[in-house]
Amino acid sequence: MLITIVAGARPNFMKIGPIINAIKFQQERDRYINYRLVHTGQHYDQKMSGNFFHDLRIPEPDINLGGGGGTQAEQTAAIMVKFEKDLFENRSDVVLVVGDVTSTMACTIAAKKLCIPVAHVEAGIRSGDMTMPEEINRVVTDSICDHFFTTSEVANEHLLKSGVPDNRIHLVGNTMIDTLYQNLHRIRPPRLWSQIKLSSSNYFLLTLHRPSNVDHPQDLKKMLDVLLSNTNLPVVFPVHPRTKIRLDELGYRNDRLIVADPMGYLEFIFLVKNAKAVITDSGGITEEATVLNVPCLTLRNSTERPETITIGTNELVGTNPSNLIPFLEKLRTGKWKKSSIPPLWDGKTSPRIVSKLMTIYQNETIEAYSGFSMPSS
Structure with missing residues (x-):
């Protein structure tokens, strides 16, 4: 065959x-x-x-x-x-x-x-x-x-x-979870880990690429403003090429926003595993965060992976930036929901x-x- x-x-x-x-x-x-x-x-x-x-x-x-x-x-x-x-x-x-x-x-x-x-x-x-x-x-x-x-x-x-x-x-x-388990022993910190002295559970990991979040520069700016004004932690942001165009247009700068190039799998999963939480509009990352027991906030109005919400660590925040605030408060006070791994x-x-x-x-x-x-x- x-x-x-x-x-x-x-x-x-x-x-x-x-x-x-x-x-x-x-x-x-x-x-x-x-x-x-x-x-x-x-x-x-x-x-x-x-x-x-x-x-x-x-x-x-x-x-x-x-x-x-x-x-x-x-x-x-x-x-x-x-x-x-x-x-x-x-x-x-x-x-x-x-x-x-x-x-x-x-x-x-x-x-x-x-x-x-x-x-x-x-x-x-x-x-x-x-x-x-x-x-x-x-x-x-x-x-x-x-x-x-x-x-x-x-x-x-x-x-x-x-x-x-x-x-x-x-x-x-x-099968994404197969890959995760087969490579967990090989994950490694990216160069920025030591450069900016990151430590486990003391930063957020952010990924954005969907048009609803990045195509309009002012909407992207508002999302970043709300996030950064409601936490004192660094936000590590490996930037998708689509998103980088918008960031460059904005000229957005914040000392706690750590903008990085797209990363290899082993470095990225290291950052997921050690993050305080993942904030994303990706679908697959919600699955990896669930298996790694890392809180996940999804900046979308719908998801094709509802099991990451009903069983896993994920919450559907929506695309309105103000919706982030109560979820960030739950993280700050240690009140994130209990979760498990889907069958x-x-x-x-x-x-x-x-x-x-x-x-x-x-x-x-x-x-x-x-x-x-x-x-x-």
């Missing part, structure tokens, strides 16, 4: 690493399984892409499609054209897509047009906010793919309500996915691979 694994943007890389490790484990047991790794090039900045391959020990892709840049439509079209060509030359038994980035949707469409089955890792999550490009990517991908690997019962329910047969939905857990977020998701893929597809392809010589791992 040949699996084509698609990755295109920073959130994908944290999800494919453990899946590749699980495939390699099966190869060592002389199983008929192999993979190709296709990097679509959606994130083409070294700070946003290349460092993650190194940090997470992900093998070099078999091909980089170079599909980054341009508008959403231009990027989608470029990835589809280039991925279709790659599939013509390297037809696989199943295409595995992960998450909700543009590459996931584009490659799903291209594969299905060629009648190649598609399995979606992290299927079924929904924010209900169709102004988010990611939500469109999720809905389109899940409307045409063949098998659905989910992180929670809530995701299962979304898929069942949309008409997906129960036998195509597989609750397996969260199956145990670091063993990727072996479950690979085992299920073998069950689904191996019987159909083992004859074709009867003379296949497995590469050395």
Whole structure:
């Protein structure tokens, strides 16, 4: 069985690493399984892409499609054209897509047009906010793919309500948490840790990149003003390229706002683990904060990961800056809610996915691979 694994943007890389490790484990047991790794090039900045391959020990892709840049439509079209060509030359038994980035949707469409089955890792999550490009990517991908690997019962329910047969939905857990557990012993402090004399639980970690928070400079300024005026702690802010443009326009300065470049995975998770709290508009970071038992404040009006709120450490603050104030007070007074880790977020998701893929597809392809010589791992 040949699996084509698609990755295109920073959130994908944290999800494919453990899946590749699980495939390699099966190869060592002389199983008929192999993979190709296709990097679509959606994130083409070294700070946003290349460092993650190194940090997470992900093998070099078999091909980089170079599909980054341009508008959403231009990027989608470029990835589809280039991925279709790659599939013509390297037809696989199943295409595995992960998450909700543009590459996931584009490659799903291209594969299905060629009648190649598609399995979606992290299927079924929904924010209900169709102004988010990611939500469109999720809905389109899940409307045409063949098998659905989910992180929670809530995701299962979304898929069942949309008409997906129960036998195509597989609750397996969260591959991002596999990556977290596999790398916790390797995390390391970034250079700024010693430079500005940070210490555990004595700073906030901030990430912002969504249009609702950063596209209008004055809204971004108000958010930062409210945050910095309601805490005496430093705020470490690894700045997404999109956000840096707005900060530069503002000329925003504050002695307690520590602006940094995007970080590699190992340094960033070190900062998450040791933060007083994480303040973010990202979805994935809320999952990591939950498993690390770090309070998390999400600056959005909806979330596709409700289990991080109902079970985990996360709270949905909204995009109104004044909403931050009572949550910051809870942190200051030590009254943050109790939390736990969602079911199956145990670091063993990727072996479950690979085992299920073998069950689904191996019987159909083992004859074709009867003379296949497995590469050395």
